[in-house]
Amino acid sequence: MNKKKLIAGNWKMNGSLAANESLVKALAQGVGAPACDVAVCVPAPYLAQVQALVSGTPIALGAQDVSQHEQGAYTGEQSAAMLREFGVRYAIVGHSERRQYHGESDELVAAKTAAALKHGVTPIVCVGETLAEREGGHTEEVVKRQLAAVIHVNGHCISEIVVAYEPVWAIGTGKTATPEQAQAVHALLRAQLHHAASDHAAGIRILYGGSMNAANAAQLLAQPDIDGGLIGGASLKAPDFLQIIAAAR
Numbered sequence: 001m002n003k004k005k006l007i008a009g010n011w012k013m014n015g016s017l018a019a020n021e022s023l024v025k026a027l028a029q030g031v032g033a034p035a036c037d038v039a040v041c042v043p044a045p046y047l048a049q050v051q052a053l054v055s056g057t058p059i060a061l062g063a064q065d066v067s068q069h070e071q072g073a074y075t076g077e078q079s080a081a082m083l084r085e086f087g088v089r090y091a092i093v094g095h096s097e098r099r100q101y102h103g104e105s106d107e108l109v110a111a112k113t114a115a116a117l118k119h120g121v122t123p124i125v126c127v128g129e130t131l132a133e134r135e136g137g138h139t140e141e142v143v144k145r146q147l148a149a150v151i152h153v154n155g156h157c158i159s160e161i162v163v164a165y166e167p168v169w170a171i172g173t174g175k176t177a178t179p180e181q182a183q184a185v186h187a188l189l190r191a192q193l194h195h196a197a198s199d200h201a202a203g204i205r206i207l208y209g210g211s212m213n214a215a216n217a218a219q220l221l222a223q224p225d226i227d228g229g230l231i232g233g234a235s236l237k238a239p240d241f242l243q244i245i246a247a248a249r
Protein backbone atom coordinates (compact mmCIF):
# COMPACT_ATOMS: atom_id res chain seq x y z
CA MET A 1 0.00 0.00 0.00
CA ASN A 2 1.30 3.43 -0.87
CA LYS A 3 0.39 5.61 2.06
CA LYS A 4 2.81 8.40 2.85
CA LYS A 5 2.91 9.66 6.38
CA LEU A 6 1.76 13.25 6.96
CA ILE A 7 3.60 15.65 9.25
CA ALA A 8 1.49 18.76 9.84
CA GLY A 9 2.51 21.75 11.93
CA ASN A 10 -0.20 23.51 13.91
CA TRP A 11 1.13 26.99 14.58
CA LYS A 12 -1.95 27.89 16.65
CA MET A 13 -2.08 31.65 17.37
CA ASN A 14 1.65 32.20 16.93
CA GLY A 15 3.71 33.99 14.33
CA SER A 16 4.35 37.34 12.72
CA LEU A 17 5.22 38.34 9.18
CA ALA A 18 8.93 38.32 10.08
CA ALA A 19 8.88 35.10 12.13
CA ASN A 20 6.81 33.23 9.50
CA GLU A 21 9.21 34.21 6.77
CA SER A 22 12.28 32.98 8.57
CA LEU A 23 10.57 29.79 9.74
CA VAL A 24 9.21 28.80 6.33
CA LYS A 25 12.44 29.73 4.55
CA ALA A 26 14.40 27.53 6.97
CA LEU A 27 11.93 24.68 6.46
CA ALA A 28 12.04 25.02 2.68
CA GLN A 29 15.81 25.00 2.74
CA GLY A 30 16.12 21.99 5.02
CA VAL A 31 13.25 19.79 3.89
CA GLY A 32 14.85 18.40 0.72
CA ALA A 33 12.71 15.73 -0.91
CA PRO A 34 10.82 14.41 2.12
CA ALA A 35 9.63 10.80 2.33
CA CYS A 36 6.39 12.06 3.90
CA ASP A 37 3.81 14.73 3.11
CA VAL A 38 4.41 17.99 4.97
CA ALA A 39 2.03 20.84 5.82
CA VAL A 40 1.90 23.96 7.96
CA CYS A 41 -1.46 25.09 9.37
CA VAL A 42 -1.17 28.82 9.87
CA PRO A 43 -3.32 31.60 11.34
CA ALA A 44 -5.81 32.90 8.75
CA PRO A 45 -4.28 36.38 8.31
CA TYR A 46 -1.04 34.76 7.14
CA LEU A 47 -2.50 32.42 4.52
CA ALA A 48 -1.50 34.65 1.59
CA GLN A 49 1.97 35.24 2.94
CA VAL A 50 2.65 31.56 3.60
CA GLN A 51 1.03 30.51 0.30
CA ALA A 52 3.72 32.54 -1.46
CA LEU A 53 6.49 31.24 0.80
CA VAL A 54 5.66 27.54 0.27
CA SER A 55 5.06 27.88 -3.45
CA GLY A 56 7.48 25.60 -5.32
CA THR A 57 8.38 23.68 -2.14
CA PRO A 58 7.05 20.30 -0.96
CA ILE A 59 5.30 22.08 1.94
CA ALA A 60 1.50 22.25 1.69
CA LEU A 61 -0.62 24.98 3.21
CA GLY A 62 -3.21 24.36 5.90
CA ALA A 63 -5.72 26.35 7.92
CA GLN A 64 -6.68 25.79 11.57
CA ASP A 65 -10.46 25.93 11.22
CA VAL A 66 -13.18 26.34 8.59
CA SER A 67 -16.75 27.54 8.72
CA GLN A 68 -19.59 25.07 8.26
CA HIS A 69 -21.41 27.72 6.22
CA GLU A 70 -21.06 28.51 2.53
CA GLN A 71 -21.19 32.31 2.81
CA GLY A 72 -23.14 35.16 4.30
CA ALA A 73 -23.73 36.82 7.65
CA TYR A 74 -21.23 34.90 9.78
CA THR A 75 -18.93 37.54 11.21
CA GLY A 76 -15.40 36.34 11.81
CA GLU A 77 -15.69 33.10 9.87
CA GLN A 78 -13.79 31.82 6.83
CA SER A 79 -15.44 29.53 4.30
CA ALA A 80 -13.82 26.53 2.68
CA ALA A 81 -14.15 28.23 -0.73
CA MET A 82 -12.18 31.21 0.59
CA LEU A 83 -9.48 28.90 1.92
CA ARG A 84 -9.25 27.18 -1.47
CA GLU A 85 -8.58 30.55 -3.10
CA PHE A 86 -5.36 30.68 -1.09
CA GLY A 87 -4.25 27.20 -2.09
CA VAL A 88 -5.21 25.62 1.22
CA ARG A 89 -4.92 21.80 1.09
CA TYR A 90 -5.78 20.92 4.70
CA ALA A 91 -7.94 22.38 7.45
CA ILE A 92 -7.77 21.28 11.08
CA VAL A 93 -11.31 20.63 12.28
CA GLY A 94 -12.49 20.07 15.85
CA HIS A 95 -9.19 20.75 17.58
CA SER A 96 -9.66 20.28 21.33
CA GLU A 97 -8.92 23.97 21.89
CA ARG A 98 -11.90 24.82 19.70
CA ARG A 99 -14.08 22.17 21.30
CA GLN A 100 -13.09 23.52 24.73
CA TYR A 101 -12.94 27.31 24.26
CA HIS A 102 -15.48 27.71 21.47
CA GLY A 103 -17.97 25.05 22.48
CA GLU A 104 -17.65 23.06 19.26
CA SER A 105 -19.88 19.99 19.37
CA ASP A 106 -19.49 16.74 17.48
CA GLU A 107 -22.32 17.87 15.17
CA LEU A 108 -20.56 21.15 14.38
CA VAL A 109 -17.29 19.34 13.73
CA ALA A 110 -19.15 17.04 11.32
CA ALA A 111 -20.67 20.04 9.50
CA LYS A 112 -17.25 21.67 9.18
CA THR A 113 -15.80 18.40 7.90
CA ALA A 114 -18.51 18.25 5.23
CA ALA A 115 -17.94 21.89 4.22
CA ALA A 116 -14.21 21.31 3.81
CA LEU A 117 -14.69 18.15 1.75
CA LYS A 118 -17.22 19.85 -0.50
CA HIS A 119 -14.57 22.37 -1.55
CA GLY A 120 -11.65 19.99 -1.87
CA VAL A 121 -9.98 20.90 1.40
CA THR A 122 -8.85 17.84 3.34
CA PRO A 123 -10.12 18.03 6.92
CA ILE A 124 -7.75 16.93 9.68
CA VAL A 125 -10.39 15.86 12.20
CA CYS A 126 -9.15 15.90 15.79
CA VAL A 127 -10.39 13.51 18.45
CA GLY A 128 -9.09 12.92 21.95
CA GLU A 129 -10.00 12.47 25.58
CA THR A 130 -9.35 14.76 28.55
CA LEU A 131 -7.37 13.60 31.56
CA ALA A 132 -10.57 13.15 33.58
CA GLU A 133 -12.06 11.06 30.79
CA ARG A 134 -8.95 8.87 30.61
CA GLU A 135 -8.79 8.43 34.35
CA GLY A 136 -12.49 7.63 34.43
CA GLY A 137 -11.94 4.86 31.88
CA HIS A 138 -13.86 6.66 29.12
CA THR A 139 -11.15 7.07 26.47
CA GLU A 140 -12.58 4.52 24.06
CA GLU A 141 -16.12 5.77 24.33
CA VAL A 142 -15.09 9.43 23.82
CA VAL A 143 -12.88 8.97 20.79
CA LYS A 144 -15.33 6.56 19.17
CA ARG A 145 -18.19 9.02 19.64
CA GLN A 146 -16.11 11.85 18.18
CA LEU A 147 -15.04 9.78 15.18
CA ALA A 148 -18.53 8.37 14.60
CA ALA A 149 -19.84 11.92 14.15
CA VAL A 150 -17.67 12.48 11.06
CA ILE A 151 -17.78 9.01 9.54
CA HIS A 152 -21.02 9.55 7.72
CA VAL A 153 -20.68 13.02 6.27
CA ASN A 154 -22.97 13.40 3.31
CA GLY A 155 -21.89 12.02 0.01
CA HIS A 156 -18.19 11.92 0.73
CA CYS A 157 -15.95 8.97 1.10
CA ILE A 158 -14.43 8.69 4.53
CA SER A 159 -11.08 8.00 2.88
CA GLU A 160 -10.83 11.71 2.04
CA ILE A 161 -10.33 12.71 5.65
CA VAL A 162 -7.31 12.65 7.93
CA VAL A 163 -7.90 11.76 11.58
CA ALA A 164 -5.71 13.14 14.38
CA TYR A 165 -5.72 11.50 17.78
CA GLU A 166 -4.74 14.17 20.26
CA PRO A 167 -5.16 13.24 23.93
CA VAL A 168 -6.05 16.58 25.51
CA TRP A 169 -3.81 15.90 28.51
CA ALA A 170 -0.80 15.62 26.21
CA ILE A 171 -1.29 18.87 24.30
CA GLY A 172 1.26 21.53 25.14
CA THR A 173 2.00 19.82 28.45
CA GLY A 174 5.20 18.01 27.58
CA LYS A 175 3.36 14.82 28.63
CA THR A 176 3.34 12.62 25.56
CA ALA A 177 1.27 9.50 25.34
CA THR A 178 3.65 6.55 25.31
CA PRO A 179 3.94 4.90 21.90
CA GLU A 180 1.95 1.97 23.33
CA GLN A 181 -0.82 4.20 24.72
CA ALA A 182 -1.09 6.04 21.41
CA GLN A 183 -0.99 2.85 19.33
CA ALA A 184 -3.76 1.32 21.44
CA VAL A 185 -6.12 4.20 20.64
CA HIS A 186 -5.03 4.36 17.00
CA ALA A 187 -5.86 0.67 16.65
CA LEU A 188 -9.35 1.31 18.05
CA LEU A 189 -9.88 4.15 15.58
CA ARG A 190 -8.59 2.01 12.72
CA ALA A 191 -10.99 -0.77 13.64
CA GLN A 192 -13.87 1.72 13.71
CA LEU A 193 -12.89 3.05 10.29
CA HIS A 194 -12.62 -0.50 9.02
CA HIS A 195 -16.09 -1.27 10.24
CA ALA A 196 -17.47 1.83 8.49
CA ALA A 197 -15.51 1.59 5.26
CA SER A 198 -13.62 -1.67 4.99
CA ASP A 199 -12.26 -0.89 1.52
CA HIS A 200 -10.72 2.37 2.61
CA ALA A 201 -9.77 2.05 6.26
CA ALA A 202 -6.19 1.03 5.68
CA GLY A 203 -5.60 4.08 3.50
CA ILE A 204 -6.88 6.66 5.99
CA ARG A 205 -4.12 8.48 7.80
CA ILE A 206 -4.40 8.64 11.58
CA LEU A 207 -1.98 11.20 13.01
CA TYR A 208 -0.83 11.43 16.60
CA GLY A 209 -0.64 14.85 18.28
CA GLY A 210 0.28 15.98 21.77
CA SER A 211 3.82 16.99 22.70
CA MET A 212 5.35 15.16 19.75
CA ASN A 213 8.89 16.44 19.40
CA ALA A 214 12.25 15.75 17.80
CA ALA A 215 13.19 13.31 20.57
CA ASN A 216 10.06 11.15 20.67
CA ALA A 217 8.80 11.32 17.07
CA ALA A 218 10.65 8.29 15.70
CA GLN A 219 9.26 5.94 18.33
CA LEU A 220 5.70 7.19 17.94
CA LEU A 221 5.90 7.10 14.15
CA ALA A 222 7.18 3.52 14.24
CA GLN A 223 3.84 2.27 15.60
CA PRO A 224 1.82 0.36 13.01
CA ASP A 225 -1.27 2.60 13.13
CA ILE A 226 0.44 5.98 13.56
CA ASP A 227 0.54 7.55 10.11
CA GLY A 228 2.02 10.92 10.96
CA GLY A 229 1.88 13.74 13.43
CA LEU A 230 0.05 16.97 14.19
CA ILE A 231 2.66 19.08 15.88
CA GLY A 232 2.13 22.27 17.86
CA GLY A 233 5.04 23.71 19.82
CA ALA A 234 7.81 21.82 18.01
CA SER A 235 6.53 22.99 14.61
CA LEU A 236 7.56 26.55 15.47
CA LYS A 237 11.24 25.62 15.59
CA ALA A 238 12.63 24.75 12.16
CA PRO A 239 15.35 22.32 13.32
CA ASP A 240 12.88 20.39 15.49
CA PHE A 241 10.16 20.25 12.84
CA LEU A 242 12.72 19.14 10.23
CA GLN A 243 13.89 16.35 12.54
CA ILE A 244 10.32 15.13 12.94
CA ILE A 245 9.86 15.20 9.15
CA ALA A 246 13.07 13.18 8.75
CA ALA A 247 11.75 10.62 11.23
CA ALA A 248 8.60 10.03 9.15
CA ARG A 249 9.38 7.47 6.51
Ligand code: PGA
Nearest residue numbers: 171172210211231232233
Ligand atom coordinates in the same frame (compact mmCIF):
# COMPACT_ATOMS: atom_id res chain seq x y z
P1 PGA B 1 1.64 20.32 20.97
O1 PGA B 1 0.24 20.62 20.23
O2 PGA B 1 2.50 19.59 19.98
O3 PGA B 1 2.18 21.68 21.32
O4 PGA B 1 1.34 19.49 22.16
C1 PGA B 1 -0.36 19.69 19.37
C2 PGA B 1 -1.69 20.21 18.91
O5 PGA B 1 -2.43 20.77 19.72
O6 PGA B 1 -2.05 20.09 17.71
